[in-house]
Amino acid sequence: MGEHVVKLPDVGEGVAEAELVEWHVKVGDIVREDDLLASVMTDKATVEIPSPVEGEIVWTGGEIGDTVAIGSVLVRVKTAGGGASKPTPESQAAEAGPPLAPPAEAPAPQARAPKRELPLARPAPKREPVASRRAPGEKPVASPAVRLLARDAGVDLRQVTGSGPAGRITGDDLDAFIARGPDAPRGPGLARKTEVTEVKVVGLRRRIAEKMALSKSRIPHITIVEEVDVTALEDLRAALNKKPTAEKPKLTVLPFLMRAMVRALAEQPSLNALFDDDAGVIRQHAGVHIGVAAQTPSGLLVPVVKHAEARDLWDCAAEVARLAERARDGTASRDELSGSTITITSLGPLGAIATTPVINYPEVAIVGVNRMAIRPMWDGASFAPRKMMNLSSSFDHRVIDGWDAAVFVQRLKELLETPALLFVDA
Amino acid sequence: MEEIACKLLVIGAGPGGYVCAIRAGQLGVDTVIVERGRLGGSCLNVGCIPSKALIHVADEFEVLATAAAGKSVFGLTASAPKVDFAKAVAWKDEIVTRLNNGVAGLLRKARVKIVHGEAKFRDGKTVVVETETGLTLIRAEAVVIAAGSAPVELRFLPFGGDVISSTDALSLPEVPKRLAVVGGGYIGLELGTAFAKLGSKVTVVEALPRILPLYDQELTAPVARRLQELGVEVLTGAKAEGASHGALRLAAANGHPKKIAADKILVTVGRAPAVAGLGLEELVLDMDGRFIRIGERCETSMRGVYAIGDVTGEPMLAHRAMAQGEMVAEIVAGLPRAWDKRCIPAICFTDPEIVSAGLSPDEARAAGHEIKVGQFPFSASGRAMSRHAERGFVRVVAQADRNLVLGIQAVGQGVSELSAAFGLAIEMGATLEDIAGTIHAHPTLGEGLQEASLKALGHALHI
Numbered sequence: 001m002g003e004h005v006v007k008l009p010d011v012g013e014g015v016a017e018a019e020l021v022e023w024h025v026k027v028g029d030i031v032r033e034d035d036l037l038a039s040v041m042t043d044k045a046t047v048e049i050p051s052p053v054e055g056e057i058v059w060t061g062g063e064i065g066d067t068v069a070i071g072s073v074l075v076r077v078k079t080a081g082g083g084a085s086k087p088t089p090e091s092q093a094a095e096a097g098p099p100l101a102p103p104a105e106a107p108a109p110q111a112r113a114p115k116r117e118l119p120l121a122r123p124a125p126k127r128e129p130v131a132s133r134r135a136p137g138e139k140p141v142a143s144p145a146v147r148l149l150a151r152d153a154g155v156d157l158r159q160v161t162g163s164g165p166a167g168r169i170t171g172d173d174l175d176a177f178i179a180r181g182p183d184a185p186r187g188p189g190l191a192r193k194t195e196v197t198e199v200k201v202v203g204l205r206r207r208i209a210e211k212m213a214l215s216k217s218r219i220p221h222i223t224i225v226e227e228v229d230v231t232a233l234e235d236l237r238a239a240l241n242k243k244p245t246a247e248k249p250k251l252t253v254l255p256f257l258m259r260a261m262v263r264a265l266a267e268q269p270s271l272n273a274l275f276d277d278d279a280g281v282i283r284q285h286a287g288v289h290i291g292v293a294a295q296t297p298s299g300l301l302v303p304v305v306k307h308a309e310a311r312d313l314w315d316c317a318a319e320v321a322r323l324a325e326r327a328r329d330g331t332a333s334r335d336e337l338s339g340s341t342i343t344i345t346s347l348g349p350l351g352a353i354a355t356t357p358v359i360n361y362p363e364v365a366i367v368g369v370n371r372m373a374i375r376p377m378w379d380g381a382s383f384a385p386r387k388m389m390n391l392s393s394s395f396d397h398r399v400i401d402g403w404d405a406a407v408f409v410q411r412l413k414e415l416l417e418t419p420a421l422l423f424v425d426a
Numbered sequence: 427m428e429e430i431a432c433k434l435l436v437i438g439a440g441p442g443g444y445v446c447a448i449r450a451g452q453l454g455v456d457t458v459i460v461e462r463g464r465l466g467g468s469c470l471n472v473g474c475i476p477s478k479a480l481i482h483v484a485d486e487f488e489v490l491a492t493a494a495a496g497k498s499v500f501g502l503t504a505s506a507p508k509v510d511f512a513k514a515v516a517w518k519d520e521i522v523t524r525l526n527n528g529v530a531g532l533l534r535k536a537r538v539k540i541v542h543g544e545a546k547f548r549d550g551k552t553v554v555v556e557t558e559t560g561l562t563l564i565r566a567e568a569v570v571i572a573a574g575s576a577p578v579e580l581r582f583l584p585f586g587g588d589v590i591s592s593t594d595a596l597s598l599p600e601v602p603k604r605l606a607v608v609g610g611g612y613i614g615l616e617l618g619t620a621f622a623k624l625g626s627k628v629t630v631v632e633a634l635p636r637i638l639p640l641y642d643q644e645l646t647a648p649v650a651r652r653l654q655e656l657g658v659e660v661l662t663g664a665k666a667e668g669a670s671h672g673a674l675r676l677a678a679a680n681g682h683p684k685k686i687a688a689d690k691i692l693v694t695v696g697r698a699p700a701v702a703g704l705g706l707e708e709l710v711l712d713m714d715g716r717f718i719r720i721g722e723r724c725e726t727s728m729r730g731v732y733a734i735g736d737v738t739g740e741p742m743l744a745h746r747a748m749a750q751g752e753m754v755a756e757i758v759a760g761l762p763r764a765w766d767k768r769c770i771p772a773i774c775f776t777d778p779e780i781v782s783a784g785l786s787p788d789e790a791r792a793a794g795h796e797i798k799v800g801q802f803p804f805s806a807s808g809r810a811m812s813r814h815a816e817r818g819f820v821r822v823v824a825q826a827d828r829n830l831v832l833g834i835q836a837v838g839q840g841v842s843e844l845s846a847a848f849g850l851a852i853e854m855g856a857t858l859e860d861i862a863g864t865i866h867a868h869p870t871l872g873e874g875l876q877e878a879s880l881k882a883l884g885h886a887l888h889i
Binding site: 005007010016069070071072073139141142143144147151152154164165166167168 | 547548549550551552707708709710728729730761762763764766768825828829830853854855857859860
């Protein structure tokens, strides 16, 4: 009989300790190899510690919630075999591992959290010999000074062709390699271009960059894409646009969408809000101020249609047209470019089939309009050509649940597919 | 308990450890070094340095003894020389102390904190040191294990009394009249030769068929011949079995039991990593037999824990440890480094000396190289003649097609100093033409390297 000591293995980048969050075994339990012993949590991931051996648990270290240092004893396992804590023959036979091979006694932990790269996955039984184990004659021939330069430049000398005697890599060879990049076949007339143009990020571009970074870094976005059958809406729009007048200019889809949003937001005021996350306060606005993202020569601007709830279809249309023109001219006032409580983004004919709109911080929702297209839709008996348009809408998942977001999107769909509802008093 | 937090903790202030600490200090890494004995490790205190000091004393004595015996070929005479061995040992100790202080000064200059005591791992980031004044807890982001090695003890010849290790042999009160050396490797032969020159009757017992089994026979033959001239009895294929009543018991090559009268029995059968008591069992590191397994960055299987020098295996050489230590310090400081050395020269300070850098002809062939070999005998060297040291040669091994030098070996008096040229040539990726085309100053032993290269190219000038 032997006793095997299982220690808390190194669970990742710079982590010196981990919190014990779950015991999968207790004293007296029989475990087989790879059975889970415990789960530990670092600030990055929850990691499961499997048993490297088969045997009986005779001792467990620590209680749930304890902080355990890397390398400290986690459990003691009474094993049927001989000696304690000896490297397995397999581990002795294997070549010296690449950096950070897991200890033989403690197979590398498996992370539960997604997208987390552990230093090394599970036992890697056979490995290619690492560079240091190559026979001396196989190493690239280069002086120590050139080797050092290569290391500092991150160049693998095995990729560099040496021009010196016996294929020795000279400093010039290395410089040329660094300037040129790895050798690759090149066709005539297709020259590599190595110049880099620096463009200073200033002004509006810098403000956009900051705003986008702020939004994406603070807000966990949830994006819902839904298709909307706008055939009826388009028929209505065509009819209304037949005789445009000065008071009643041509309508785009936008004013219909704005009216639909006003309706839907009346039912879900939590979406027409600004979330002051520093203060931890959500301010729901009674007035619906819709920002309309507009591309201008100098970049993205978001003029705001104030009090959309108090504007009818034509009023919305006129205000959008007026603001868009002022934004393009560069004459929009600061007031006209701020104060929105929710935003619409539309790329018009470039609108693609789906987008992942970035919320206009500190708002909590944004509605993206995708390109309209005639698509065959199944009407129960046959395919019929329908005018279809997708809406891609993002929500701040910290304060908006998926359910509420979906209800909002479905409501917009309903209102736009049956536009008469827009004109019926609730 | 006193607590220290640092970026780098080095365990062991031998050549690997102190170089690592100094380099780390130079790079601005907050470094602590722990040593249980004296600074400098085995190399400085009980290895390279003191043994070379005693070998020097023996060489000087032998010149006088040869003259006194009327055997000087160039007509030196002397009256019967004597050695005050206690004074020789004291001189050696003074050198060691000076170097101890030198290491301490270098560490201080690099702002390295020195902690004296026994280190024991608590976990991969924490080490407890038992100092004279109590326990000190050291927390470090990176730990380098540079604990070194100690002489291997034979179960049937435990150290103590007249059975001594290489460490003891360097501080004997007097020259033993009869010395039995168990183990015909370089340590046993270096010390055995020195004591033979100082007047001991030396017998070497080697279990393998020849002495210095790690070197090819061509290189070791001049050493074997010289041992014979010095009156050293070499018993190969013989196995030591124990000690009794002032004698070493052994089984001779023919299997017959044999007794060799000996005042001291020096056991030099190798060195083992000195990791006991370090608490390595707390870390569960991957091992290579007795040694700590490392990768090309000297990293162990635990992140942030590095190992350098003798604890990581053969070749157990101070200069290997130093190079590893320097590299690890730079890695800890965040620089991109990995082990890419082409050769680690090795020297036997026997008489004559042996130097080997890179691949021997056999090793090169075994590695799959088509080779050409050039050899230049010192009997054709004016400088060797004028030193009365004509025995030995320089040998160059190169790739047959590209003339890339793969290895250089030499045996001869004073060839240890040629190791610098050998190592430089191989590390720079020199070809035979590079060496042949370099002017070598005349008259020196180093010309032998140029001539051996010319020989390999087919146009030696002096043979």
